[in-house]
Amino acid sequence: MLRFLQNSPHALELVYAGTSKMLVPFRRVMKRGSRMERLFIHLEKWTKGATFDCRMCGQCVLHSTGMTCPMTCPKELRNGPCGGVRANGYCEVLPDRPCVWSQAWERSRKMPLYGQEILHVLAPVDRRLKDTSAWVNHLHPELLKPPAGWES
Amino acid sequence: MRSGSHLEEVLRGGRFAVTAELNPPDSADPESVYERARMIAPVCDAINATDASGAHVHMSSVGVCALLTRAGFDPVMQVSCRDRNRIAIQGDLLGAAAMGVRNVLCLTGDGVQAGDQPQAKPVFDLDSMTLLRTASILRDKGEFLSGRKLEVPPRLFLGAAENPFAPPYDFRPHRLKKKVDAGADFIQTQYCYDVARLREFMAKVRELGVDQKVFILVGVGPLRTAKAAEWMRANVPGVSIPDEIIDRMKRGGKGEGKRLCVEIIQQIREIQGVAGVHIMAYRQEELVPEIVEEAGLLVRDAMKVHP
Ligand code: SF4
Numbered sequence: 001m002l003r004f005l006q007n008s009p010h011a012l013e014l015v016y017a018g019t020s021k022m023l024v025p026f027r028r029v030m031k032r033g034s035r036m037e038r039l040f041i042h043l044e045k046w047t048k049g050a051t052f053d054c055r056m057c058g059q060c061v062l063h064s065t066g067m068t069c070p071m072t073c074p075k076e077l078r079n080g081p082c083g084g085v086r087a088n089g090y091c092e093v094l095p096d097r098p099c100v101w102s103q104a105w106e107r108s109r110k111m112p113l114y115g116q117e118i119l120h121v122l123a124p125v126d127r128r129l130k131d132t133s134a135w136v137n138h139l140h141p142e143l144l145k146p147p148a149g150w151e152s
Numbered sequence: 153m154r155s156g157s158h159l160e161e162v163l164r165g166g167r168f169a170v171t172a173e174l175n176p177p178d179s180a181d182p183e184s185v186y187e188r189a190r191m192i193a194p195v196c197d198a199i200n201a202t203d204a205s206g207a208h209v210h211m212s213s214v215g216v217c218a219l220l221t222r223a224g225f226d227p228v229m230q231v232s233c234r235d236r237n238r239i240a241i242q243g244d245l246l247g248a249a250a251m252g253v254r255n256v257l258c259l260t261g262d263g264v265q266a267g268d269q270p271q272a273k274p275v276f277d278l279d280s281m282t283l284l285r286t287a288s289i290l291r292d293k294g295e296f297l298s299g300r301k302l303e304v305p306p307r308l309f310l311g312a313a314e315n316p317f318a319p320p321y322d323f324r325p326h327r328l329k330k331k332v333d334a335g336a337d338f339i340q341t342q343y344c345y346d347v348a349r350l351r352e353f354m355a356k357v358r359e360l361g362v363d364q365k366v367f368i369l370v371g372v373g374p375l376r377t378a379k380a381a382e383w384m385r386a387n388v389p390g391v392s393i394p395d396e397i398i399d400r401m402k403r404g405g406k407g408e409g410k411r412l413c414v415e416i417i418q419q420i421r422e423i424q425g426v427a428g429v430h431i432m433a434y435r436q437e438e439l440v441p442e443i444v445e446e447a448g449l450l451v452r453d454a455m456k457v458h459p
Contacts, residue, residue: 074274081319081320082280083389086318087318089320089370092266092389102320105320118326120328122282
């Protein structure tokens with residue numbers, strides 16, 4: 001069942017698009033540090049944990065990475081695979097696991113909505129957001145701003 | 153000219169460039185760096201100083217580069233994201249530039265599991281892509297990543313790596329383009345032992361128009377023996393060696409690795425969009441001059457440094 005879901009990136013991207021729209025009305029109640037946030041952290045951990053093995057980086061980019069969590073890459077790469085991917089498509093660091101980025105690329109090819117996002121360079125991870133809710137942060141764009149020098 | 157480095161001059165001048173890798177010593181003696189540099193410098197345009205490649209610690213790339221610039225060589229400083237966070241890396245880039253380093257190769261880095269100290273903490277705060285962009289922000293905007301202004305920005309020729317020989321093969325040309333978008337001026341690839349695969353890759357790169365925006369140097373290197381080749385293929389991250397090559401090494405006698413390397417260089421040279429070769433002769437530096445000469449690539453204008 002899980003495998004099936006993970007390999008249906010198009011369905012997942014629809015859910016992703018839906019979730020980001022659905023959250024908007026809750027902007028006022030979903031604040032950083034609120035009880036609501038704590039609830040959402042649990043919800044997010046539970047649902048995205050089960051589906052994506054989500055690592056709760058707090059700045060979700062699943063739509064840019066073929067609906068495959070890039071933080072499960074042992075090098076936490078968010079901009080594409082390293083040069084070490086094995087000939088069989090498995091990971092350099094964890095030889096008995098498929099490379100996250102091989103999967104991400106294949107899945108992105110089946111995503112009419114966001115599939116091209118994988119071609120854009122993403123900003124460095126904000127390490128402060130670890131273990132916060134990406135859903136809550138998503139509603140407060142000021143929390144997700146890249147470092148000042150990055151923006152041009 | 154972004155940096156005024158010798159390598160940049162050669163590439164912009166349109167001459168087929170030769171760079172070579174210096175294996176950093178397990179030593180605190182500058183002479184061990186110079187000994188190796190003297191061997192390869194007369195035949196190449198720039199010398200790469202690796203940054204604990206394969207997660208094995210050696211003399212640091214900043215240290216090696218500082219020694220090389222002092223002696224008038226043009227180094228390519230390799231910077232990996234494995235061991236340092238963004239704060240340390242930005243400081244090292246300024247320090248290196250102040251020491252006369254003009255070329256920087258931005259890498260993700262091999263995982264710590266590949267080395268002899270797998271207990272170490274892997275950092276990977278930045279990745280090769282964000283590192284490239286960070287370095288170009290230092291250079292072009294004269295700012296740190298935080299937006300804080302620099303007094304004098306570094307002049308750098310920025311490089312990145314690509315591995316056309318590792319999956320996902322059809323993503324690789326796009327990833328190369330991404331690196332150019334992030335700020336790469338030149339590319340050095342992983343070892344090429346599969347020229348057919350390289351041709352495919354380059355065809356796609358040309359289709360994307362990326363060969364017009366970046367100088368691509370293809371990695372090559374002499375194999376020592378068939379056994380060494382098999383070992384490399386199994387143990388060095390990202391190295392792919394087809395069975396035919398291993399068979400040829402088994403059949404061929406002494407000197408086969410060097411002959412093969414020269415042949416590969418000659419084939420690579422014919423591919424449109426390739427701007428040079430990068431020779432990695434791991435613990436066989438003494439072969440580099442012969443390879444360059446036999447491939448017909450002897451460098452005429454000697455390397456010089458721009459302080
Ligand atoms: S092989 Fe793939 S999953 Fe493994 S470290 Fe490299 S990019 Fe990450």
